Amino acid sequence: MQFLQRLKAGLSKTRENLASRIEKLFTGTQKIEEGFFEELEEILLGADVGVTTTLQLVDNLRQRAKKERNVDTSFLFSALREEVIKLLGEEVRQLNLSPSPPTVILVVGVNGSGKTTTAGKLAYRFSRQGKRVILAAADTFRAAAAEQLAIWAKMAGATLIRHQPGADPGAVAFDAVKAALSRQADVVLVDTAGRLHTKYNLMEELKKIRRVIERELPGAPHEVLLVLDATIGQNALAQARLFKEAAGVTGIALTKLDGTAKGGVVLAIAHELNIPVKIVGLGEDPEDLEDFRPQEFVLALFDKP
Numbered sequence: 001m002q003f004l005q006r007l008k009a010g011l012s013k014t015r016e017n018l019a020s021r022i023e024k025l026f027t028g029t030q031k032i033e034e035g036f037f038e039e040l041e042e043i044l045l046g047a048d049v050g051v052t053t054t055l056q057l058v059d060n061l062r063q064r065a066k067k068e069r070n071v072d073t074s075f076l077f078s079a080l081r082e083e084v085i086k087l088l089g090e091e092v093r094q095l096n097l098s099p100s101p102p103t104v105i106l107v108v109g110v111n112g113s114g115k116t117t118t119a120g121k122l123a124y125r126f127s128r129q130g131k132r133v134i135l136a137a138a139d140t141f142r143a144a145a146a147e148q149l150a151i152w153a154k155m156a157g158a159t160l161i162r163h164q165p166g167a168d169p170g171a172v173a174f175d176a177v178k179a180a181l182s183r184q185a186d187v188v189l190v191d192t193a194g195r196l197h198t199k200y201n202l203m204e205e206l207k208k209i210r211r212v213i214e215r216e217l218p219g220a221p222h223e224v225l226l227v228l229d230a231t232i233g234q235n236a237l238a239q240a241r242l243f244k245e246a247a248g249v250t251g252i253a254l255t256k257l258d259g260t261a262k263g264g265v266v267l268a269i270a271h272e273l274n275i276p277v278k279i280v281g282l283g284e285d286p287e288d289l290e291d292f293r294p295q296e297f298v299l300a301l302f303d304k305p
């Protein structure tokens with residue numbers, strides 16, 4: 001319940017954008033005609049659900065309406081919710097943890113998306129579960145990134161592995177995995193750079209970090225978590241496509257869902273990228289991280305306050 005309340009509060013701008021307009025449309029409609037579906041399309045597009053996903057959702061509703069004898073708005077409202085849950089998948093998708101520790105989680109994404117914060121929050125969460133955690137500052141490009149991670153490491157009670165600014169990020173990842181093996185750590189979180197001189201360099205560097213990790217610990221990284229900032233809406237999709245190819249992303253952490261009007265982008269991510277959203281960020285504090293629960297997300301998005 002707490003998650004739902006927090007999500008509802010966080011998504012209040014998206015809800016204003018989506019839930020109240022949908023409610024107005026559904027309560028104000030007497031007869032289901034094409035205009036109804038067109039308006040629904042417009043509302044979904046306005047909440048950053050994206051063209052492809054919106055067209056698919058509304059088309060599914062049209063088909064369902066055709067099949068029913070007595071179509072009314074309450075039928076369509078439940079159908080819409082069902083379709084969205086189908087799209088997101090009903091299950092909560094947990095982070096992949098290795099049955100034999102350490103688990104290595106590579107955290108990737110562009111600058112400012114919330115990578116360091118998410119790595120820190122995860123470290124905090126794992127520590128609270130009694131796990132031994134190593135945080136690796138593989139963003140050696142930006143000196144402040146390691147400082148920021150050091151603060152999180154302290155807060156979480158995690159061990160920090162860092163090198164000098166400008167050092168080889170692969171070497172940091174190497175040391176972190178080695179340290180995890182020798183100290184019998186449970187989880188290694190590798191925070192990476194979000195910007196280099198070129199996109200090409202960044203992607204090559206991520207591949208290299210992956211190779212180093214794989215070589216040191218076969219089967220790792222067990223999770224490549226792409227951090228996306230929900231407030232950028234549809235632009236998150238382009239970023240995700242880029243990282244999906246280069247880094248072999250296995251899950252998404254969607255940050256800054258608190259206070260965005262563009263929460264509908266979750267639907268587009270689920271539909272168009274086929275990468276599960278596993279984690280959501282709902283603020284800047286250590287506890288502001290939750291597993292993504294699709295059913296509650298849909299409630300938070302569509303239901304009246």
Ligand SMILES: Nc1nc2c(ncn2[C@@H]2O[C@H](COP(=O)(O)OP(=O)(O)OP(=O)(O)O)[C@@H](O)[C@H]2O)c(=O)[nH]1
Nearest residue numbers: 111112113114115116117194255256281282283284
């Ligand atoms: N409101 C809110 N702010 C967040 C969330 N996650 C991260 N932030 C903030 O977003 C800003 C950027 O986060 P960082 O973790 O530094 O992002 P980064 O991707 O590591 O960026 P670089 O370190 O520059 O590569 C910081 O001010 C964070 O506090 C969230 O879920 N909600």
